[in-house]
Amino acid sequence: MLQIGLTLGLFLILVIPVGKYMYHVAVKQRTFADPVCDRVDHFLFRILHIDIREMNWKKYALTLLLVNAVMVLIGYVILRLQGILFLNPNKAGGMESSLSLNTIISFMTNTNLQHYAGESGLSYFSQMAVIIFMMFTSAASGYSACMAMVRGLSGRSMGNFYEDMIRCITRILIPAAFVVGLILVSQGVPQTLKGPVTAYTIEGKMQDIARGPIAALESIKHLGTNGGGFTGANSANPLENPNILTNITELLSMMILPGACVVTFGHMLHEQHRLKQAAELKKEKSKKILMGSHGRTIFLAMSILFLIGLGICFYAESKGNPVLSRLGIVQTGNMEGKEVRFGIAQSSLFTSVTTSFTTGTVNNMHDSLTPIGGFIPMLNMMLNVVFGGIGVGLMNMLIYAVLAVFLCGLMIGRTPEYLGKKIEGKEMKLAALSIIIHPLLILGFTSVAVICQAGLAGITNPGFHGLSQILYEFASSAANNGSGFEGLADNTMFWNLMTGTVMFFGRYLSIIIQLAIAGSLLRKRAVNTTAGTLRTDTGTFSITLVVVVLIFAALTFLPVLALGPVAELLTL
């Protein structure tokens, strides 16, 4: 418990200054990184002939798509050809086409669903030029889209995608990844280009131990809420995550940027509001704020959802396996699939964090969680708003805020408005679409998988748990999480293509729609705020938001969850 409290406490302390720094980066205020980064940026803009004029939402979304598409193309070629390329000490062959496609979409969409095992399936060059590279760019894409949306909502122009992306990488991701990487290396995480070492075990057998540029990958894996491990076992592998210290470092690094995005959002709105007031009252007063009232509201709502999930997961895991309890066996909790060095608390915290912040890295096998312990990560991904992936989690939550505002606004007798803009038919249509996509992808593809022979073939554990495996796989893909209920035999043409499709639409459709909403609200006339206006920066609104999220998202998935984890629990 203390470990959980300590980690969350550290998170709260770190998230505020980081959020403020990210705000300064987003609105181009002075930061300490400017002397170096400005030069790098300008150099890049110049040699790449990048036009850094403001974009409208359409241009922004299109540029994001195109840039991502180009990277997908390059990455795909590298994966296919890795066998004949350099830096391949463990002699990995070229990747099969459907797996390459799946992998490349998986990393470009910030999902990091892995249908391959990194140590044997990828060369070091692929790990660095495809995996690590995309971990930076996909996180930066999510961040950029989010900043564009937040700018639009706060009444600024949307910004320029190239500029946002480059600034995010040079000023946020690279410095942070460098620091985290050094901490990891100091704790023994390998960082080398040499091939695997062969060890002689005490049983007298030989074992190849995979190594490589792990620390580099590990740091951005968490910071960018990516989650794809260097090795198949991901952060459960002692080379990726040797001890409690690295575990907490990894936890914090995946929480920090999604959390900080909310703080940035708060700062942006606060500043815009202050400017407006200053113009009216002709007085300049800048009050120090932590995360701004709007940021605080969203942050609170996300935290409530997170803590509920964490509590249930921790409780279920500490209770252990009900069958063993019935047999009268004393257990210290459900330790199956967990690393002894982390224990129940750090494992359930990691599970909750990796699914709510949709990173997808694991330090224990989710397939082995108790039914309810496995229910929570699934639910987190189905909600997809509990902080969520870098940038996109906030974007999703803002859509729910629009919905909540719509219901609450009417109940106080005004047509609904959010952040000073009226929510009308067009925004509702887009918000509704954005909310339909998620269940459509998860439920639609799950039902296809349980009908098809090819889909059923992947299930290693028939019955209710098998359903959970499939459900988890698609929830993870749609939420761009990437963790797996590892039991599923998923490296087949069917699963590669299916999850590839889900990841693709789950990522890009949502981003386009959400940018469209911001674009549409930006064009609207700002309405006045009076005592009769619905306050969207209060605790009441946080609670309302939580309820709306639970009602909309949870009700949608309740029947299948009843058939999956709930049925599994009841029939144990």
Place this chain on the structure above:
Amino acid sequence: MSKKQNTSSFLSGELIKTSLIGAVKKLSPRYMMKNPVMFVVEIGFLISVILVFFPHLFHDQGANLRIYNGIVAFILLITVLFANFAESVAEGRGKAQAESLKKTRKDTTARRLREDGEYESISASELKRGDIVLVNAGELIPSDGEIIEGIASIDESAITGESAPVLKESGGDFASVTGGTTVVSDWIKVSITAQPGHSFLDKMIALVECASRQKTPNEIALSTLLVSLTLIFLIVIVTLYPIAKYTNTTIAISTLIALTVCLIPTTIGGLLSAIGIAGMDRVTRFNVIAMSGKAVEACGDVDTMILDKTGTITYGNRLASAFIPVAGIAAEELIRYAVIASLQDDTPEGKSIVDLASQMGVHVDLEKLGPTNFVEFTAQTRMSGIDIEKGTQKIRKGAADAIINYVRSLGGRIPKDLQEHVNDVSKCGGTPLVVAADAVIYGVIYLKDTVKPGLVERFARLREIGIKTIMCTGDNPLTAATIAAEAGVDGYIAECKPEDKIEAIKKEQAEGKIVAMTGDGTNDAPALAQADVGLAMNSGTSAAKEAANMVDLDSDPTKILEVVEIGKQLLITRGSLTTFSIANDVAKYFAIIPAMFTIAIPQMNVLNIMHLSTPYSAVLSALIFNAVIIPCLIPLAMKGVHYRPMSASRMLGRNMMIYGLGGIICPFIAIKCIDILVAPLLVMLGF
């Protein structure tokens, strides 16, 4: 169109009958398609009907499948009928009003002036814009128009419900006449201003009949939300079938249909259009004609109200409120002379002086003064009074400078403190009347513009719900400030010209505010058009009425306050019922999900927290609740939820508790109760 009646009983036998017929007629799929939520229910009904005849069409298993499907089909049909009934009732109430209006329109003949100067009799429906007609006493005015010649008193009760005739004459703000009203005396020549079928009366009939009712922007947005919820739940249900099959749980198709219908927001889907129609109807019942539902909706959003001082905030008549004697004169004496000067004065000012004096215990008997001569007020003399023949006293009251000149001409002395008193009164926003008897000035009567009772509280209430009030007046800034402070408005525009009003509206709108205003004169028309909510007075010119999006038939400008509340109430009703409808899903889930899965997974019964007796009764109870809740909420949809002005967060908390939390808890209880009733019946049927 009688005023404010029928608010207590909203249903009559006749209305129920026509509404029931309407409900059945609306079952036509072409009509149902306009309401996607209920259309899904109707499709569900059709599928269950098919399943009654071919129960094994989808390889469903189970005993009594045919009867079960039949019951499901029946409840679904009832659900759709209830929703249609709600809409019919709302429309029906409007139609009844329209009928009486139509009677006025039917058989009017008009006397049109031909080019050769002769009059011809033609049907009113053939009149075109620009035609000139002659209307004599006792005749109906055939269509809307402006009086170009003549003066007449006109009975407008057919439209306003107000029986006292009003005087209309050519030129000025009182030239416009409305078709369907009756000339009571004299004759008028009217130039027709409305195209056939577009007269005010036609518009009113169309509006109350809902023939021209279009969905408002907010209704469209809400429908989008409801449709997307329906889509989401359809996805849930369609995918549930194969997924359940994988876990060896077979679910009867009619159970899936039942679950779909329970989850999609049928309650609000069925009541949405009824709420909109009823909202318009409430406005109409208030004798205000809204030109569109959008206008009523905009009322709920009003941030700023621009109100005319005279007529809206104050009565416009100046009434006596104090007597201020000059030095050396006893107050009694001043009051006595003031009363004597006013005894025969029939103006409201004069009467108020006598009233105030009698309140202060001063009575004067006119008889005792002997023969008197009343001197009327004229614009030239600017004073009025009385000449008492006995003792030849000339008592006068009037404007300060007029009286001073009068007294001087008689060689009288002007008291030193008079000017001071006069200034004091002016500063306070009042009008000073100076009283003199022969050459002696006695003092000043303080005439005050009185704020209508109850308005101060009203404005305070508005401020609480975030609405700012701005008073417009032609008075000087001093007077304006006093009245503004007294009435408690948030701002005022003194020496206001019509252009100033438009400026003020534009300025508020530039700050993102929604502005409402009232007006009647032609020069108000641009401002009425500029405002988001413009309420024109029926007594006003047709230009003003044309520009406004609402017309008040009673010509009572304070009504804007009520109209705003009706607009808010409409939105609150919509939001509350939506929240209620969505919150209901929680309980329905707990009824149906265990029921669906218990057959295959008996342990699922743990989730049956309501302890419903059998899976069948659970599904049917939820479905029955879903159907019955619609008629139960019809009264609420018609009358609107209770509205009391309070701060936004308090109101949100309150409505969340009632409709959100209530919406979660209420169905748990109701479904359990229905289950207790339904379970034995099902046993009798052999389930």
